[in-house]
Amino acid sequence: MNDQIDRRIAVIGLGAMGGAMAATLHKAGWDVTGFDPSGEARTAAEQTGIKTIPNLADAAGTPYAVLSLPAASIVETTVPQLLKVPGTVAIIDTTTSEPGTSKNMAELAQTQGAAFVDAPVSGGRDGAATGSLSAFVGATDEALAAAEPVLLALTGGKYSHIGGPGSGNVVKLLNNVLAAANLVSVGEALGVAKAYGIDPATAAASISNASGGSKVSANMYPNWVLSGTHDSGFSLGLMARDAALAVDVAARIGEKPALLAAVASQWQDALAALGPKADFTEIARTVAPAITPAGAPSNAPGLEPGLKPGAAPGNASGTSAGT
Numbered sequence: 418m419n420d421q422i423d424r425r426i427a428v429i430g431l432g433a434m435g436g437a438m439a440a441t442l443h444k445a446g447w448d449v450t451g452f453d454p455s456g457e458a459r460t461a462a463e464q465t466g467i468k469t470i471p472n473l474a475d476a477a478g479t480p481y482a483v484l485s486l487p488a489a490s491i492v493e494t495t496v497p498q499l500l501k502v503p504g505t506v507a508i509i510d511t512t513t514s515e516p517g518t519s520k521n522m523a524e525l526a527q528t529q530g531a532a533f534v535d536a537p538v539s540g541g542r543d544g545a546a547t548g549s550l551s552a553f554v555g556a557t558d559e560a561l562a563a564a565e566p567v568l569l570a571l572t573g574g575k576y577s578h579i580g581g582p583g584s585g586n587v588v589k590l591l592n593n594v595l596a597a598a599n600l601v602s603v604g605e606a607l608g609v610a611k612a613y614g615i616d617p618a619t620a621a622a623s624i625s626n627a628s629g630g631s632k633v634s635a636n637m638y639p640n641w642v643l644s645g646t647h648d649s650g651f652s653l654g655l656m657a658r659d660a661a662l663a664v665d666v667a668a669r670i671g672e673k674p675a676l677l678a679a680v681a682s683q684w685q686d687a688l689a690a691l692g693p694k695a696d697f698t699e700i701a702r703t704v705a706p707a708i709t710p711a712g713a714p715s716n717a718p719g720l721e722p723g724l725k726p727g728a729a730p731g732n733a734s735g736t737s738a739g740t
Contacts, residue, residue, distance in 0.1 A: 422566055423506070424448050427476035428483045429495055430512075431458040431469070433650050434538070435485030437545035438511070438571055440465040442483070445548065445570045452476055478502030481567055484510040487655075489518040496522045500529045507532040507564040511552070511571075513590065513659055516583030516666065519555055523582035532560035535582060536568060537589035542650045545571075552576035553592070555585030587666060594663035597656055598680040599633040600697070601704050607638065608705030617708045618643050637698055645710030647696040654693025656700075657684040690714045 424447045428439040431453035443449045443466055451462045451469045459469040470476060473495065482499050486492055492514050499505060508526060510519065510533065519535035526533035534556035544550040550572045554561060561568075561578055568576050579588050603621070606629075610620035618639060625635035641649050660681040667674050687695075687703045691714050699711075706713035 423480040425479050426450070426481040426483065426567065427452065427479040427499070428467075428485065429453075429473065429476065429499075430485035430487075431455070431462045431467075432485065432487075433542050434511070434545050435483070436462050436465070436467075437542050438483060438485060438550075439467050441546060441548045442567075442570055443467055447481075447570065450476060450479065473498050474501070478504035480504060480506045481564075482508045483567060483571075484508065484512055486510075486512045486514075488512070488658075489515040492518055492522060496525060496533065500526065500531060503529075505529065505531040507534065507560065507567065509564050509567050509571075510535050511538045513537045513593065513655070514586050515662065516555070516586045519583040519586050520581075523556070523560065526560075532556070532563035533582070534560050534564045534568075535585040536564070536576065537585055538571070539589070539592060549573050549575065553585040553589045554578045555580060555582050555587075557581060590659055590663040590666060593656065593659040594677050594680065596633065597660040597684055597700075598677065599631050600637065600700050601680055601683055603631070603633045603638055604642070604701040604705035604708070607708050611705075611708050638701070641696070641698040642701045642709060647698050647711075649696055649698050651697045652693060653684075653688060653691055653695040653697045653699055656697040657681075657688040657693075660684045690716050 426442055426447045426449055428435055428449060428451045431439060431451050436458065439449050439451050439462055449467050451467045452473050453459050462469055476482065477499055484492060484495060486495065492510055492512055496508060499508060508531065514535060523533040534554055536552040536554045538550040538552045540550040548571055552568060552572050554576050579585050607617040607620055611617050621634050621638050624630050641647055664674065664678050664681045684700065687700045690703055691699050702709050702711055702714055
């Protein structure tokens, strides 16, 4: 990192990802100030050595800012407030946002002499905590150069410059909807294996060493689904949102990805059955309940409530989920 830059940085949004990124930047020598409307989130950040502020306005004019926010609409209200005071060099938006929002924010920042890059990330809490995230970057070359010191601290150089403003959002949404599709397809496949009397873990391991393998079959199902922990830290509500948004972005340019649309619909069904706060790996409980320790949610459409591993539909031994 260039020692001549001003290392003051504001991290806006101190949830699981934002809090971990703030801690990583702090460890890397940045002078970090954190903001979150949640007092609980601010307290958690303070326990890792992060200074926090109670009002977003107090972050205006900080040379660098990282956004980790739940929706594009909040990005749209946050960026103008950060730009109210001169001094901003670059805003790095790690939110899984909308391409139109990023284009507008990049134009706004440019009028204020600042840079804005959309840099949605992948790698989860562990990646955020270790500075090893991957980022999909949408930005002009000039904006990327301004933001690069922060991107290097968060990713260790593992970022891809996709194209102009908004393009990072598009590819991140496509990444997420592909992951969403794989979570459904691997679950269904392991459900078939289970019905044949094959251990799902054995099937997953075998598939992962062959052409049908993926991170979903090699890591997500063994670690979070078959184990029953479902503790990835990423919510089902956010994945359902991202899948739907990916299909919507495609529709706006006249594309009709039929398979991805069907997948997005399945995630909406899971959202209705499990609620937005469920872990995203709990999609398996609606597409392949027999392989999950918790079984099907009690209100999943088309599924017998509480179907447990090894219990066939109509078997009186099935009990309600979670018992």
